[in-house]
Amino acid sequence: xxxxxELLKQDFWKNNAIFVQMLGLxxxxxxxxxxxxxxxLSIATTCILTLTNTMVSLLxxxxxxxxxxxxxxxxxxSLVTCTQxxxxxxxxxxxxALGIFIALIxxxxxxxxxxxxxxxxxxxVMSFFDGLFVGLGYTFVLVIIGSxxxxxxxxxxxxxxxxxxxxxxxxxxxxxxxxxxxxxIAILPPGAFITLGLLIAFKNFVDLKILKTRTE
Amino acid sequence: xxFLLESSPHDRNESSQTSVIMLMIIVGLxxxxxMHIYCFGLGLLWHLLISCPLAALVESVCLKLRGYSAVKxxxxxxxxxxxxxxxxxxxxxxxxxxxxxxxxFATVIVKQCFGGLGQNTFNPAMAAYIFLLVSAPNAMNxxxxxxxxxxYSLADSYYLVTGQEDRINNFDAATAATPLGEFKIDKSSNxxxxxxxxxxPLPEIRNFIQQNPMVAMNIAxxxxxxxxxxxxxxxxxQPVTFLLVAFGFALLYGYLGKVYEFPAIAPIxxxxxxxxxxxxxxxxxxxVSSPTTVAGRIVSAALIxxxxxxxRTFGNYPDAVAFGALLGNSFNPLINKLIVPARFGSKEKI
Numbered sequence: 001x002x003x004x005x006e007l008l009k010q011d012f013w014k015n016n017a018i019f020v021q022m023l024g025l026x027x028x029x030x031x032x033x034x035x036x037x038x039x040x041l042s043i044a045t046t047c048i049l050t051l052t053n054t055m056v057s058l059l060x061x062x063x064x065x066x067x068x069x070x071x072x073x074x075x076x077x078s079l080v081t082c083t084q085x086x087x088x089x090x091x092x093x094x095x096x097a098l099g100i101f102i103a104l105i106x107x108x109x110x111x112x113x114x115x116x117x118x119x120x121x122x123x124x125v126m127s128f129f130d131g132l133f134v135g136l137g138y139t140f141v142l143v144i145i146g147s148x149x150x151x152x153x154x155x156x157x158x159x160x161x162x163x164x165x166x167x168x169x170x171x172x173x174x175x176x177x178x179x180x181x182x183x184x185i186a187i188l189p190p191g192a193f194i195t196l197g198l199l200i201a202f203k204n205f206v207d208l209k210i211l212k213t214r215t216e
Numbered sequence: 217x218x219f220l221l222e223s224s225p226h227d228r229n230e231s232s233q234t235s236v237i238m239l240m241i242i243v244g245l246x247x248x249x250x251m252h253i254y255c256f257g258l259g260l261l262w263h264l265l266i267s268c269p270l271a272a273l274v275e276s277v278c279l280k281l282r283g284y285s286a287v288k289x290x291x292x293x294x295x296x297x298x299x300x301x302x303x304x305x306x307x308x309x310x311x312x313x314x315x316x317x318x319x320x321f322a323t324v325i326v327k328q329c330f331g332g333l334g335q336n337t338f339n340p341a342m343a344a345y346i347f348l349l350v351s352a353p354n355a356m357n358x359x360x361x362x363x364x365x366x367x368y369s370l371a372d373s374y375y376l377v378t379g380q381e382d383r384i385n386n387f388d389a390a391t392a393a394t395p396l397g398e399f400k401i402d403k404s405s406n407x408x409x410x411x412x413x414x415x416x417p418l419p420e421i422r423n424f425i426q427q428n429p430m431v432a433m434n435i436a437x438x439x440x441x442x443x444x445x446x447x448x449x450x451x452x453x454q455p456v457t458f459l460l461v462a463f464g465f466a467l468l469y470g471y472l473g474k475v476y477e478f479p480a481i482a483p484i485x486x487x488x489x490x491x492x493x494x495x496x497x498x499x500x501x502x503x504v505s506s507p508t509t510v511a512g513r514i515v516s517a518a519l520i521x522x523x524x525x526x527x528r529t530f531g532n533y534p535d536a537v538a539f540g541a542l543l544g545n546s547f548n549p550l551i552n553k554l555i556v557p558a559r560f561g562s563k564e565k566i
Contacts, residue, residue, distance in 0.1 A: 183351035185351040
């Protein structure tokens with residue numbers, strides 16, 4: 001249990017896939033123009049990450065080390081294809097909104113990175129939780145970036161929840177800012193870079209403060 | 217022992233201190249400020265009143281967070297120059313919230329995130345202008361036309377910048393896009409031929425200013441800029457190169473426009489409308505965001521002139537000085553690398 005907690009701390013904060021390792025930045029910057037898009041993509045990525053970690057860990061003794069990378073790619077690609085088809089069936093509007101980025105989860109460095117760095121060396125249970133925790137860290141960051149960009153750029157929060165949960169939730173969103181007080185730049189590409197940069201700076205600032213209080 | 221790091225000039229000569237240079241540039245902007253208020257009303261005052269203290273406050277907070285002395289950074293007035301140029305660039309009755317957002321962007325992201333005075337790659341005032349142009353395109357293209365607003369009182373202009381138009385008695389502002397946009401649509405309108413010759417010069421001048429506020433603004437910038445140039449606070453090479461190259465490209469595009477039939481503005485109009493003079497004397501001469509050598513500065517000025525005229529002729533945005541300046545700024549590291557002066561004492565170039 002203690003080991004698991006340590007893993008959570010590492011994956012979620014200390015070695016956060018985006019804030020610290022800065023992996024998978026392309027989808028992070030591209031789909032976070034709204035909180036719902038960010039949430040949708042990060043849930044899909046978390047599922048795939050957990051599944052691939054588990055499967056790689058299960059098969060780690062059978063896979064020959066010489067051909068491990070192609071085998072991982074094959075595993076990841078087949079799982080991504082399954083996810084894509086499932087999303088096309090159940091959340092079609094979100095599937096449309098995310099577009100190419102669902103298929104591109106296969107090329108997300110976080111997934112092959114965790115398969116290579118963690119799942120191929122650890123047992124199934126730990127690998128499962130590692131995938132889940134890294135995915136949660138990824139979701140956390142993506143939803144924050146998506147929320148900030150949506151609130152500043154469009155003035156709403158979680159608009160378009162119907163894409164994720166069905167038509168009944170079409171009007172379930174918060175209006176934070178009036179539409180004439182928004183800054184459009186936040187939902188344009190420069191906004192993604194600025195928001196991510198400021199968040200990384202903020203994370204480092206928090207870490208520094210924690211370190212200072214500990215050493216004192 | 218801890219040494220104090222300070223950006224150049226290190227000379228203790230009174231007139232070459234950063235604060236003196238910056239103050240002189242603000243003095244050089246005074247003709248433009250007066251002309252702006254005369255042409256567009258009192259909106260500018262409110263923008264200045266918000267931007268200057270806010271810029272100083274944000275700058276000192278940033279310096280404090282970065283571990284520097286907050287007062288020392290404010291004493292060089294560089295952020296005040298940014299604030300004044302920025303206020304002159306934005307529409308006179310823009311809402312104050314947007315103004316504040318722009319100045320915060322200029323100070324925090326464009327200036328302090330890049331390392332503060334002497335380190336910023338891009339011109340903060342122009343970056344903030346583009347930030348607003350991209351963020352709120354409608355508000356940023358909304359320049360009130362000249363006839364109506366000069367009669368607004370200070371209170372009325374306050375209602376305008378805070379979005380309370382309904383509180384003004386007999387509100388009759390007519391708004392229009394910047395004149396440069398007009399030229400794109402209606403090629404036949406010609407700034408310089410609108411006025412009619414009168415015998416009495418004074419009403420004639422007043423009339424001219426009211427009909428061509430952009431031209432009047434450019435002449436004000438030119439006047440302030442030449443004064444600064446004479447006293448040596450602004451380099452001569454950059455504005456002269458910029459204006460000459462801009463004129464040359466305007467001639468070229470005018471000729472090409474006739475041959476290939478696309479709308480092109482006459483060269484003299486290129487120099488006298490939009491932000492040409494402001495760019496020439498106050499933006500591209502920014503010592504921080506221009507190359508370090510004189511030759512490099514000339515190359516950079518020519519490059520910006522080319523960008524400005526090209527974007528104006530073929531682009532969709534009404535004025536191009538901000539985009540041209542930032543594009544030119546992004547070439548600075550390359551220019552600094554390619555154009556290296558001879559080492560002190562040797563004749564060969566490195």
